Amino acid sequence: MKPKNNRPPRRQPQRTCVVCHTTSDKRALVRIVRPAAGQVQIDERGKLPGRGAYLCHQASCWQTALGTPVLQRALNTQFSEAERSLLEHYATQIVVNNKTTVENTR
Numbered sequence: 001m002k003p004k005n006n007r008p009p010r011r012q013p014q015r016t017c018v019v020c021h022t023t024s025d026k027r028a029l030v031r032i033v034r035p036a037a038g039q040v041q042i043d044e045r046g047k048l049p050g051r052g053a054y055l056c057h058q059a060s061c062w063q064t065a066l067g068t069p070v071l072q073r074a075l076n077t078q079f080s081e082a083e084r085s086l087l088e089h090y091a092t093q094i095v096v097n098n099k100t101t102v103e104n105t106r
Contacts, residue, residue: 033048053075059098
């Protein structure tokens with residue numbers, strides 16, 4: 001038999017939403033990344049190289065991030081129309097998924 005491992009559980013990296021400033025596990029937030037040479041994109045795995053910013057799954061945070069320069073400032077860039085439409089599309093998916101999740105828990 002193998003001896004039991006008495007190590008404490010591994011700590012999860014903590015990240016902060018750039019809009020509401022709540023701290024959460026890295027996996028609970030959405031990472032938006034601006035690679036050195038390329039367009040802003042959603043980083044599902046959290047491993048793409050480049051300057052990153054995190055947003056939580058609240059619709060109000062996404063609306064604020066896309067309606068004010070807070071996300072552009074965090075990424076040190078100006079969004080093109082294609083990048084903005086990509087982020088807006090992703091934001092609508094998050095809102096729909098959150099509504100579905102809330103309705104299923106009732």
